[in-house]
Amino acid sequence: MEISEDKWEEVTEGSTTFSIYKDADIIYDASVFYNPKMAINRDLTILSLSSIIKKEQKKICFLDPFAGTGVRSYRIMNELPQNSVEKVVVGDINPIAVNIITRNSTNLNLNEKMEIKHSNAINILDSLPKKKDTTHIIDLDPFGSPIEYIEESLRALRINEGYLFATATDLQVLCGKFPDSCYRIYNAFSTRLFLCHEVALRILICNIITSAGRLGLAVEPILCYHHEHFLRVKVKVKDSKDVANQQHKKLGFVYFCKKCSYLATVELSKELDNTLCSYCSEKLEKAGPLWLGNLYEIEHIEQMKNDIGLFSLQLEKKIEKFLDFVLDEIDFPPFFYYIPFILRYCKKEGVSINQIIDSLRAKGFAVSRTIFDPQGLKTDASYDEIVKVIEQY
Ligand SMILES: C[S@@+](CC[C@H](N)C(=O)[O-])C[C@H]1O[C@@H](n2cnc3c(N)ncnc32)[C@H](O)[C@@H]1O
Numbered sequence: 001m002e003i004s005e006d007k008w009e010e011v012t013e014g015s016t017t018f019s020i021y022k023d024a025d026i027i028y029d030a031s032v033f034y035n036p037k038m039a040i041n042r043d044l045t046i047l048s049l050s051s052i053i054k055k056e057q058k059k060i061c062f063l064d065p066f067a068g069t070g071v072r073s074y075r076i077m078n079e080l081p082q083n084s085v086e087k088v089v090v091g092d093i094n095p096i097a098v099n100i101i102t103r104n105s106t107n108l109n110l111n112e113k114m115e116i117k118h119s120n121a122i123n124i125l126d127s128l129p130k131k132k133d134t135t136h137i138i139d140l141d142p143f144g145s146p147i148e149y150i151e152e153s154l155r156a157l158r159i160n161e162g163y164l165f166a167t168a169t170d171l172q173v174l175c176g177k178f179p180d181s182c183y184r185i186y187n188a189f190s191t192r193l194f195l196c197h198e199v200a201l202r203i204l205i206c207n208i209i210t211s212a213g214r215l216g217l218a219v220e221p222i223l224c225y226h227h228e229h230f231l232r233v234k235v236k237v238k239d240s241k242d243v244a245n246q247q248h249k250k251l252g253f254v255y256f257c258k259k260c261s262y263l264a265t266v267e268l269s270k271e272l273d274n275t276l277c278s279y280c281s282e283k284l285e286k287a288g289p290l291w292l293g294n295l296y297e298i299e300h301i302e303q304m305k306n307d308i309g310l311f312s313l314q315l316e317k318k319i320e321k322f323l324d325f326v327l328d329e330i331d332f333p334p335f336f337y338y339i340p341f342i343l344r345y346c347k348k349e350g351v352s353i354n355q356i357i358d359s360l361r362a363k364g365f366a367v368s369r370t371i372f373d374p375q376g377l378k379t380d381a382s383y384d385e386i387v388k389v390i391e392q393y
């Protein structure tokens with residue numbers, strides 16, 4: 001394809017200015033994909049890397065095999081401290097993407113530390129040297145699901161016990177619109193109801209954990225979240241069969257009531273005694289297998305929060321709020337109660353989530369909101385206790 005000089009446009013994200021090739025108004029029609037709405041994903045990547053570099057105390061080698069315009073890699077090299085990044089390998093299958101990356105690499109003076117590959121990601125992953133300190137972090141950002149690239153990435157990360165980052169945008173599959181596809185790709189049952197995003201995220205993590213387990217590896221989540229149209233998973237790879245065995249005990253199912261939001265989780269090896277809701281006798285929905293363990297590592301999140309001021313992030317306030325939410329819910333078990341459905345069960349109207357939170361706290365229960373839903377509530381109070389509190393109003 002002819003590249004026409006008048007279609008280049010300068011864009012600034014974070015504190016990095018780079019060129020994109022803008023040959024269409026709609027992002028999905030452009031020859032090379034660039035979505036400014038994903039800046040939050042890239043801002044959080046910068047903060048995660050900042051946190052990892054401090055923890056690991058070494059220079060990182062980063063692989064970006066679905067680079068598109070290459071924005072993520074420019075930001076990493078430009079915004080993180082110069083002496084903390086050893087090398088970035090940037091690849092894409094699309095020749096125009098590679099053209100954009102080559103141009104920006106020269107303009108931004110990044111050629112020394114940046115290796116550009118025009119290749120299928122699977123070949124890049126396959127050909128990575130399995131040597132000490134060659135690849136510490138792999139960031140998978142394909143169109144749709146990252147699942148077919150997980151195992152190769154884990155193999156490459158084993159020697160350094162590195163980090164795997166992955167974005168998934170196949171939410172229609174993971175959130176239950178196409179159950180046959182979800183079962184084929186992820187071997188799991190999902191849901192379209194209020195727990196769908198958390199279920200989707202935990203199904204994806206479960207798949208990464210089982211892929212790792214087959215290789216004798218464990219992966220520990222450091223920050224996994226849902227935002228708008230994507231899921232983001234960041235995990236640390238551990239070369240330990242013992243840790244992997246322990247982790248597999250935290251795979252299971254969630255059962256929940258689509259009428260009153262009662263829920264229960266159960267390990268894979270166990271059965272739920274009663275699959276009818278104890279409150280309204282509705283048949284409980286079942287989703288999984290999925291990960292029932294933690295989504296975040298507290299030290300990682302706290303360091304990210306501390307480091308916000310080091311960078312010029314346009315979305316600083318939003319990110320601060322997001323990390324506060326995460327810290328709030330960090331110690332709670334998985335999933336949440338959906339307040340509108342509990343109110344319906346109690347036949348109550350006009351009681352706000354904040355009133356319920358205050359009342360539960362006044363009774364000594366731990367309570368938090370959740371990043372998954374503004375009407376979601378996590379608590380160590382039983383369903384009976386929540387009902388009692390609501391009935392006071
Ligand atoms: C979602 S976009 C990446 C966006 C980019 N990471 C960013 O932050 O703006 C996915 C990219 O993967 C590339 N791609 C798709 N399939 C690929 C494959 N099998 N190997 C390498 N690149 C591929 C596409 O050309 C596209 O540029």
Ligand SMILES: [Zn+2]
Binds near residue numbers: 257258262277
């Ligand atoms: Zn019920």
